[in-house]
Amino acid sequence: MTDRSRIALMLAPALLVLGGLFLTGLGLTLLRSFRYMPALGLTEPDLAAYTAVLTAPGFLRSLGLSLWIATASTAIAALLAMAAALLLRQSFPGRALVSFLIQLNLTVPHIVGAIGMLYLVSQSGSFARLAKAAGLIAGPQDFPALTQDPWAIGIILLYVWKELPFITLILLANLQALGEDHEATARTLGATRWQAFAHVLLPLMLPGLMAASALVFAFAFGAYEVPLILGAHAPKALPVLAWQAANDTDLAARPEAMAMAVLIAGIGLVLLALYARAARSRHVD
Amino acid sequence: MxxxxxxxxxxxxxxxxxxxxxxxxxxxxxxxxxxxxxxxxxxxxxxxxxxxxxxxxxxxxxxxxxxxxxxxxxxxxxxxxxxxxxxxxxxxxxxxxxxxxxxxxxxxxxxxxxxxxxxxxxxxxxxxxxxxxxxxxxxxxxxxxxxxxxxxxxxxxxxVQFAFAHDSAKTPEPPADMAALLDWIKANPGRFTYPAPPDFTGSAFLRHVFIHAAGGPDSLLGPFDQAKFDEVSAKTWAILNEIEPSLWREGATYPTTVTQLNELFANGEVDFSFNYDPAQFGLAVEAGTWPDTTRSFGLSDGTIGxxxxxxxxxxxxxxxxxxxxxxxxxxxxxxxxxxxxxxxxxxxxxxxxxxxxxxxxxxxxxxxxxxxxPASELAKAALPELQADWLTAIEKGWMETVGN
Amino acid sequence: MSTSLRTLAALALMAFLILPLLPLAVWSLAQGWRFPDILPAELSTTAWAYALSPQSGVLESFGITTLIATATTLIAALVGLPAGRALGLYRFRGRGLVVLLLLAPAILPGIAVVFGLHGILLRAGLAGTVAGVILAHLVPVLPYMTLVLAAVFSRFDPTYEQQARTLGATPWQAFRTVTLPAILPGLLTAALFSFLVSWSQYLLTLAVGGGRVQTLPLLLYGFAAAGRNDLTAAIALLYILPGLLILALTARQITGRNTALVSGARP
CATH class of the missing domain: 3.40.190.10 (Periplasmic binding protein-like II)
Structure with missing residues (x-):
């Protein structure tokens, strides 16, 4: 057996599974988004579903909301994760506990975190009760609205809570692989602590940070259960809107759901390209 | 297993x-x-x-x-x-x-x-x-x-027949009919809300307002009538938009499910909840979710069964x-x-x-x-359910004119 | 940064990480816990008793979720091993494309794939079955398993295998005595995280299982949607148990040496 055919044989099962499920699934979604559904007598593909989706004000507002959620969550989580990673490189009392908690958090499913966050920060949640006991508020209505709110603060808080550990772990692994040497060298060459960070450490951390951020952005953009639990009635996050359209008993709404899925996939592809670039410069793939 | x-x-x-x-x-x-x-x-x-x-x-x-x-x-x-x-x-x-x-x-x-x-x-x-x-x-x-x-x-x-729940310790005298409820909402800002349709229960509340705006259910029975709908829905949206600033969170957002409304009621954020199945009130009290002083009431102009x-x-x-x-x-x-x-x-x-x-x-x-x-008590003032086409039109209209 | 400042920052981080889990712990023991009570007036074990009773279906659901996650992980390992080896050990034309295909399911939002996936499994008669859900979970799990194993194999030296073969070992013996011990730590970490990825799936299970395959997150959301905070919290805590267990098995001071853990992790 030649090397080539051996490699092909080794890859075949994985490619078969992903091709059969993932690519075919995407293809089917694409077909249906063009309103090609022979079972329902639709055999003339057209772009009506895309027109309907893109001209509906609901879709654009949902798209805006989802982009906002993903951008804000990723930016805040990435910044805090950098700080946390730098902190965890140093020794301080309780370091073991913090690193345990960070890993613990990684294993908690999003849906559990979302429910916990709801109980914590809603207007009648634990914080509101503490504020009431401290005499800061007279009732729930005085507590800032952090869930079902127009700025999706509760959703962003949850993603920051959940993704901060994820990015931190990736950064720590990268930093560990780099060792302390570069930074120390820079310091001995007269760089200030800030210069050493900005000119040496940060550029070294950046590829890992970018790759992790792309993953986090994609997740925060496309997750369903978190906005379902913490989101407002309107506008809905894009995945919630798409799922609702897909479950509309009016069949006409279904191609629109598929069109939304395709548009979401398109945004995902852009992220994939970004990730691939970041990963390549990191030499990890 | x-x-x-x-x-x-x-x-x-x-x-x-x-x-x-x-x-x-x-x-x-x-x-x-x-x-x-x-x-x-x-x-x-x-x-x-x-x-x-x-x-x-x-x-x-x-x-x-x-x-x-x-x-x-x-x-x-x-x-x-x-x-x-x-x-x-x-x-x-x-x-x-x-x-x-x-x-x-x-x-x-x-x-x-x-x-x-x-x-x-x-x-x-x-x-x-x-x-x-x-x-x-x-x-x-x-x-x-x-x-x-x-x-x-x-x-x-x-x-089942739709009924409202209130906490008798906080609101001993709940409104007797829809007109009184709407007045109560305006007089008590922030203390009432309803779930946004397509929530099943929120949609039912909308129909009560719709029937109230029509002056009773009689003209709405039978198949969907666009002219009638346009006339009554205009009044309905006017009523709902009028009470909106007096709702929970000034109507900027609505609960998405009746569960969220129940939660608001449980924590005293609003003074009323409602349900198609009043038995749920008793279950919520028994589960410890709602206060023991919870009581329920219908409206003298009727609730939908x-x-x-x-x-x-x-x-x-x-x-x-x-x-x-x-x-x-x-x-x-x-x-x-x-x-x-x-x-x-x-x-x-x-x-x-x-x-x-x-x-x-x-x-x-x-x-x-x-x-x-008791069901017998509620049954004294019952409203018929509207046909499903009315319901869809009301929900759609609400999303476009009130809940946007 | 001074030590006291560092300690302060660490305390804030710890509080942030642990806070959302605290109300869950209290709710699971609460019998009626309304604003403005900071703690429940009455503690009760009713929620736990119900969650652990056969009647609630929680334990059965726990079993089904475990079964699905285990099967998904095993299949992913079997399929991912050869693919990871090919990617880790060989440079070949089209390798970049294969990597891209593997990355895509991990990055593309689940909602983009879920409708089509359901369509395929429905036509195959697998919608609403445990087998269908396992196949669906392979979509996010298999890429992770394969990519982690690719990283593991890229640090593996195949000449040891050849030496074993020249000494008369069969391919299976060479794999068992040489290759497997070398890749085992990476394989185990990948498996544990694959398990967790499957364990956490909500949307894929909902869509493909159609409510008939009641995994824990579906059951959990059902009670959350019905406003039973006490039952929701008890089930939520049961739901994070395996994660804790896995953590206990793999936890160590974060040193970065366990890079497989990190590359297997996902947001």
């Missing part, structure tokens, strides 16, 4: 006798249907949010089915019946006509209309059920589900067993059991007078939960 896991893995192995052919069943006697049903499994998709209702189904109903008919009842908890309508629809689209995953659905209203319109329901068999005689099909509120004729496509299970049903999809492979389940649910004994306050407190869908004497005395002995307004 491992046996049930294995059963799940071997999926179709559970279907000993495939009874997907509904027409064949319709040609049989009831005894033959029961014979076919023996050893079958019924996947019953129903709202699963109440542990007491779950306990009734998994306990009383499932045990009787096992003991009397060797039928295994698999209760599948769901959050929204619309998802299941969609699932059956998707199965039909994919050509799954005799091996569907759903054998029985707890359903009514627009979901029933959708199923009937898309030919997703198994129909024309209900008169075969021996306990069908307990149902008063002459009652239009039973023979029509949100104005859509039932036509032997579903079997009634419960009757309706019936909910169970339905067998056209592609259920276990139709015979599902029919036996429906028949059992309809029996005087099963209806009495779920009417008991400590079990569920649900109002029966059958004529009590047609049941056996001991069942009748059982019903007579029931004492309703103090937080639940």
């Amino acid at each position: 491992f046996r049930s896991l294995a059963a799940l893995l071997l999926l179709s192995a559970a279907a000993l006798a495939d009874t997907s052919d509904g027409d064949a069943l319709k040609g049989m006697t009831w005894e033959q249907v029961v014979d076919q049903a023996r050893g079958g499994t019924v996947n019953w998709f129903m709202w699963g949010g109440s542990d007491t209702i779950n306990a009734y189904v998994d306990g009383y109903v499932a045990e009787r089915l096992k003991a009397d008919y060797d039928i295994t009842l698999n209760r599948v908890p769901i959050t929204d019946a619309a998802d299941i309508v969609n699932q059956v629809l998707t199965e039909k689209e994919a050509g799954v006509t005799d091996a569907g995953s759903v054998d029985l659905i707890w359903i009514n209203g627009e979901n029933f209309r959708s199923m009937k319109q898309a030919d997703l329901a198994f129909c024309g068999y209900t008169a075969m059920l021996p306990n069908d005689g307990l149902v008063n099909w002459d009652n239009p509120a039973v023979a029509n589900d949100f104005g859509v004729p039932v036509d032997g496509c579903e079997v009634p299970w419960n009757t 309706n019936t909910n049903y169970t339905l067998i999809p056209f592609n259920s492979p276990n139709k015979a067993a599902a029919m036996v389940v429906q028949n059992l649910l309809l029996s005087g004994e099963a209806q009495l059991e779920k009417a008991k306050t400590e079990v569920w407190g649900a109002a029966p869908a059958i004529e009590i007078a047609r049941t056996a004497p001991e069942v009748q005395s059982g019903f007579a002995a029931i004492k309703t939960h103090p937080s639940v307004i």
